[in-house]
Amino acid sequence: MLAEGGQGMTVVGPCVTSMLRKAGLRPTRQRIALVSLLYGRGHRHVSAEALYEEALHAGIPLSLATVYNALHQFTEVGLLRELAADGAKSYFDTNVSDHHHFFVEAENRMIDIPATSVAFSDLPVPPEGMEITRIDVVVRLRRKV
Amino acid sequence: MLAEGGQGMTVVGPCVTSMLRKAGLRPTRQRIALVSLLYGRGHRHVSAEALYEEALHAGIPLSLATVYNALHQFTEVGLLRELAADGAKSYFDTNVSDHHHFFVEAENRMIDIPATSVAFSDLPVPPEGMEITRIDVVVRLRRKV
DNA sequence: ATTTGTGCAAATCGTTTGCATCTGA
């Protein structure tokens, strides 16, 4: 279990700049815009493509490659957590604190599960010389019949 | 195991044929070969590409597209379970019973964790109208420093 | 001025698809 420090940081204006600076990333126009979109309204699970579209609609012209760059850089510095939901595409979660996910299969949508809702009464022992970096629990959901 | 009466060069039990028949899949040369490779030696986690190479090296000429078809068909009929490890590529697990996985990040390798090694003391409640189809636990590992 | 980031388009990777040909029942 890693990742702590998830008190929803409401980021607006100059905070964004210092947030990026603290992370060692130059606060460029594009990064500032992306961080604002990501943290503007609560926690989110975004795909690169979706964030790209959103930025364009918000009148921020940037390239898809820049979005990918930014998402990976943000992930490296701990601002985002990458989720391997299912299938081909990656999602990025603005909630980097310890928690898990429901995955709605039909919609490719993720819903947060607080860490406290999943308790391991027994932890698997990692193989010799290995250590646990993270435990991902994905609870797959289907519409009830 | 005895050789299947035919052109197959691998050691094939008659069970393979009936296994496919029971699943509603025509026991073709390619499917028989793939099932034999998959179930020949204990449980495995294979990617399409890896299985394809393996088949070629075993002297079974087939196309990558056929491997993809077969893997998905096998999954549909419950002979395999698809794993969304991490990143772009899919893995298929010959162990379809209830269990979980270690994921060795550096090697993209999966190791089974028996279901009994992970106990939930608290189960998350699915949202209204939804039901749980499966719970995947992935314990990510890194080489200890 | 120097360093770092950006945009674009082409390249890559895993996977899927269309269609002509082949094969098992």
Place this chain on the structure above:
DNA sequence: TCAGATGCAAACGATTTGCACAAAT
């Protein structure tokens, strides 16, 4: 025979990369 499977190559979607240009320190 003939539905169903296969092979091939082209198509595809998501992501990455290479490099000239632009922006931040």
